Amino acid sequence: MSTYLLRKTDVRPLLKEASAVWDIFAPLREGVGDVNFKALPKDRLAEALENLVLDDEPTLLSPKTIFFPQNETMFAFGSGGIREQVESSPKLLFGVTSCDLSGLLFSDGFFAKDFPDRYYLSRSENRLIIVKGCLKPPRQGSCFCASAGTGPFAQRGFDLQLVDLGGEYLVEVGSGKGESFILAHSAFFASGDGRERAAEAVKRDATATLGPGVDFDKALRLMVTGDFEKNFARIGERCVYCGACLYVCPTCTCFNVVDRADGGSGSRMRTWDGCVFEGYTREASGHNPRPSKTARTARRYEHKLKYDPLVAGRSGCVGCGRCLDSCPVGIGMSKFIREVADGTEEM
């Protein structure tokens, strides 16, 4: 694997140059203080780059929103019939965490299999992902990437990965696309030869900041053989069914479909939906095969930790910790995994 060096002071000029070709999405501090992956507006680039966040601050939403937005139009309809609405601009994602990369790769696999999802695949077909590994956990106490095997640095799946060496980044190349990007902007990159060992030390130190973590593999094994109905019942009573955990989750992909029409024309939209909602399984007759709080709670945890490993070969939880951080009543995956693995009562 070839490596390069990128000075931190060159990040903004690099993104500016790259914006001639790419729509750039990066962690930006927004008006109210939240950090989120947002498109850099090309007409106000310098101003937007002022809000670029380069340290390990947590992003509120995962970058799935770029490829699977909360609301999207599937097609418009009217007197001329149906007009498909797809979007496939070239997208450069800068500063994706390793756990979020795992989430994107998981969703890629889900949307590509069987009946390929044209909307997701078209949005993501022309993308470049620059991962920036975390030096310290962005969601201290909530995230557990090392336990889940998804971070703090990525092993594969990225185009480029940045390792923070202080005043500069060591840039690891993970794909031909990543190599081409460096060649296209070669003025910003120097050889990384001789700095790889320093980068390895940074990765080791970063992993050490993560604390004791959770026994993720034990939890995954027990999810298949154990009985956690009491946990689901207790958590189900506590949950307020706001859906925040689903919306912030990098791998939650459920959606509802609705038509919006005014007279003879309108559009078919899809919007995020979630398995914990009571109406999620309610049929037109009023019959609801899964009405109970316990069953809906079980659905969420078992889907991620039991059925995803069986069906997709990997856990649907990537350990980002957003669910716990966003929950108004203190429910989250890290706590649930501790309950399963250690037999404790965390919530």
Next chain:
Amino acid sequence: MTGDRNNNEYLPRPARITAVRRETFDVKTFSLEFVDRADAFSYKQGQFAEISVLGQGEVPISITSSPSRKGPMEFTIRAAGRVTSAMHDLGPGDALYLRGPYGNAFPFETLKGRNLYFVAGGIGLAPLRSLINMVLDSIEDFGDVKILYGAKNPEELCFRGELEEWKAIPGVEVYLTVDRASPGWTGPVGLVTALWDAAALSPENAVAILCGPPIMIKFAAAGLSGRGFGDEAIVMTLERYMKCGVGKCGHCNIGGSFVCTDGPVFDYAQVKRMPEKEGVF
């Protein structure tokens, strides 16, 4: 932009209604054809399609016509929600949009030589009708065919004309029952599971194929099991709230299975492996 429809499974194709037949006070059978013949698809017994009334939405509906017969695709639909109620206001010549077919299918080849029991409740006869007519078109390949059909009351029996035609076919027996009789009803009153004895139900070399309200399927499957039918000899088609029909929207996910793509046809052995707490029925 206008994209290539062939790589976007979510885009429905324009179709039109060619005929509407009233089955009951709130059930109609619609015959549909594609506006462009190039959009036409072949389908298998037990599959479903997604029907759109643009501006109202889209619903998954089983195809009730038989792939063994030429002619229009037929869908038997109860006016239950927003889209299906809108459909009931439409008539011949009106436009709809259609995509599919989706889901697996009822077995067919493996049913040959076997005695078949079709057990249906209410509008649940619609998906079974596709297979029933397919079987009847090569009846010589099958053993006895018994159709056990129940509805809330006599007025809610669907396909009444066809039930009479089926009765007249040698080797075919039709048993009807209703939950509540109305004047003029001389048949039995009770659940479809009360027809076991009248139909001389026997598990020997037999397969039962079920569709109906969830509670009916649940008790019918358990009842057949109690009468000695093996789990693989009890086949059912499940219904579930679904949006996309192609395993993406998540609504019909039970355990690790999607009703839309892994089903809707499952045998009892598969159903028993599903997590009961998720409400299979």
